[in-house]
Amino acid sequence: MDKYDHFKLKIDAKPSLFHKQTVRKAVGVALWGKIRKEVLQNCEPTSCSICGYQPHNDQTHRLHVHEKEEYDFENIVVKLTDLDLICVNCHAxxxxxxxxxxxSKEKMKELKQHFITVNKCTIDEFEEYRKSLIFKRRPQGQKEVVKINSELSFQDILFGNCKVRYAIAGNIPLKELIIERLKQKGVYYEYN
Known part of the structure; x- marks a missing residue:
């Protein structure tokens, strides 16, 4: 059991291999806009699933659709498992x-306060949590990728020269359209 399991808001450290690799980018702005609209319409109440922030009707842009992902290092696949509606601060x-x-420094101060409020913790607990993640980071994950994908060099992984593909799991709005778009781009991966 992790010492920070009780935190509602956490830092999500995406593996380096998959940085800037998202279904959102792969399917394009127009389709993602439709997905966002579906999520907003189907989410009751329309609020952040982490902190509960509920915007006025003219402030829904402060809610983001966040992709929950799993990573398959062996096949270099980002698997979209779910979508969450979260506020801009939780998303940050x-x-x-x-x-x-x-x-900015001011924004970081505001974000730290948001974290402390949501998790009902102190600034010292925030700093301890943040530092604990540095030691859990990717050097071991990158070695694992190199070991599993021996045909890839460390430079390929480091500089993003690997073809990342995408799988879609779970109850994702417009799932068939997403899969169709990914297939058109040659980046869809289907698990047997």
């Missing part, structure tokens, strides 16, 4: 590494 934590690169 899911992509914390990227957020740290782009956000």
């Amino acid at each position: 934590f899911h992509h914390f590494g990227f957020t740290q690169l782009k956000a």
Whole structure:
């Protein structure tokens, strides 16, 4: 059992091999817009599934559709397992590494406070949690990828020269359209 299992909001460290590789990008803006509309219509109440933030009707842009994914290193596949409706602040934590690169000091302070409020923890617990993730990071995962995919060099993995494919599992809105689009682009992977 992880010391931080009780946290509702967590940092989601995506493996390096799969950085910037999402179904959202693969299917394009138009189809993703339709998916977002379906998720917003089918989510009752229309609120963040993590912190409960509920925007006014004119503020729904502050809710994002977040992809829940699993990663298959052997076949280099991102498997979309579910979609969550989460607020912009919770979403920033899911992509914390990227957020740290782009956000101002003031925004980072606001985000840390959001984390503390949602998880009912202290700033020290936040820092301890954040540091614990650094030691769980990818060097061992990258070695694992190299070992499983011996035809790939470390540079291929590091610089994203691997063809990432996508699988779709679970009850995803417009699932058949997504699969069709991925097949058209030659990036769909079907598990037997």
